[in-house]
Amino acid sequence: MSTATLTPMTDAAPSLPDQVRRLVPLLAEGAAAADESDRFVADNYTLLKQAGLVEAGVPAELGGGGADLRELSEMLRLLAHGCSSTALAFSMHTHQVAIPAWRWRHQNLAAVEPLLKRVAAERIILLSSGGSDWIGGSGRAERVEGGYRIDARKVFSSGAPAGDLLMTGAVLEESGEAFVLHFAAPMRAPGIRVLENWRALGMRGTGSHDVILDGLFIPDAAVALKRRAGEWHPLFQIISTIAFTLVYAVYLGVAEHARDVALDIARRKPATEDMLSLAGRMDTELRAARLAHGWMLATVERKSATAGAVPSAEAVNDVMTGRTLVARHAIRTVELALELAGGAGFQRSSGLERLFRDIQGARFHPLQAGPQARYAGAMALGLPVANIF
Incomplete structure (x- = not known):
């Protein structure tokens, strides 16, 4: 692990994106080794804490960095350029901070203040059990x-x-x-x-x-x-719109990283018509993923601007439609990146093989393809969605 010391976020410190860009090469140093040994990226979490990213989403009034959803999404997207696993794991902490921060700011919920203040003061890490605690609950x-x-x-x-x-x-x-x-x-x-x-x-x-x-x-x-249990609650409408907008920023970053690696490999070879086509198709898929994620962000920002900031089934539908499109186009981007890189990309040393495996995780977060399609279909037909999850 690098022993570099990073500057915590203060008024005089670099902006959040600049701070994250400085982190990217440090996070990348151990990414392959962690992947090969199934080892948690503990050293990278130390760097995240040093940089003040743990409290980035806590409102400034409560001692945090004051980053909004768009800034947090940018943070996670950039982190994925260094280490997919670090970015995805950290997105789970980030959304567990962003949700109470959103409720504090938009719903005047004072009950969340102790937790947010503790995140800012102690830099504690919040875990999500969302994989097993979706609408139906578990345990x-x-x-x-x-x-x-x-x-x-x-x-x-x-x-x-x-x-x-x-x-x-x-x-x-x-x-x-x-x-x-x-x-x-x-x-x-x-x-x-x-x-x-x-x-x-x-x-x-x-x-x-x-x-x-x-x-x-x-x-x-x-x-x-x-x-x-087993039906949508207004809190889960907030969770689903904020959390998955942040989580899928990571997968967008993975796709961008794969694109950059593939282009670096391709530029070392004479360009052919097939290479031009693959590069163009890859960038088209990536643009679609970016547009879909932008739609997710715009949905949450639009809802946040609504008087009272009341969650809605319509917002869930919009965000989850975007989630499906980000996943579809991000996965296809990485597939095309692997093709563009050719045999060199098949080697583990290129990093593309790892990114190809990492991007597959985009398939498995709620709402997965089947429930998302049923939810969207029920909305289109004006049917109930309370039990579709």
């Missing part, structure tokens, strides 16, 4: 004196080795109905352990291990939300 909550006993296995908990708080939930059966309780679980609490079992096709350095909650006690006061 079991049992009522006990003063709170709940939680037993669960949370999969795809990216960044687990570095996490301080797991933002998660569990299903409570009560009066014949299923509810999901939401809470923050301290990663060092008795009853929590990380299974180092992340062995995946791509994004191998994200440390997306399973987290076991074995008899974890959560007091009543720690439950932030109780909602019905």
Whole structure:
């Protein structure tokens, strides 16, 4: 790992994009090694903390960097040029900060201030269990004196080795109905352990291990939300629009990085008609991915400007349509980049092979292709979408 010291964000420090650009080559140093050994990118998280990126999304009034959604998306897109795994794992922390920050700014929700202030002051890392805690919820909550006993296995908990708080939930059966309780679980609490079992096709350095909650006690006061399981809640309309706009900025960055690598390889060879066609098709796909992500950003910004900033099914539909298009065109961009690079790109040393595997992760975040199409179809036909997820 590089021992370079980075300047935290202050009024006199470089802008957020400039700070991130300085990080890119440092993040890249260990990217291949982390991928080859399935090792979490812990050293890169140290660099992110040094640079002040952990608190970038906390409002300046609460001690953070004050970055908005567009700036955070740019941060994650650029980080992906250095290390896909670092950018994707960090997007999970970033969206867990951006969501309460959005609610504080647009819904005047004072209850989120302690968490945001703690992120800014202590640079704690928030984990998302979104892979296993989507609309239906997962795990079991049992009522006990003063709170709940939680037993669960949370999969795809990216960044687990570095996490301080797991933002998660569990299903409570009560009066014949299923509810999901939401809470923050301290990663060092008795009853929590990380299974180092992340062995995946791509994004191998994200440390997306399973987290076991074995008899974890959560007091009543720690439950932030109780909602019905299996149907959209207004909070999830906020989560889905903000979180996936940030996550898919990473995949856009992966596609851009692959494009740059392929062009660097192609320029070393005499240009042929086939090379021109591949390069043009690649850039066309990348432009489509950029336009789709821009649509996602514009949707959230438009909703944020609405009086009261009330979430809506329409905003979810717009963002999730953009998510599908970013994934489709980003994946195709990297496929064409590999073709353009030719045999040299097939070698691990080029880095394209790793990017080709990393971009496949874009297929698997909610809403995946089937549910997204059903959601969009129901919206088009004026049918209910409350149970499509």
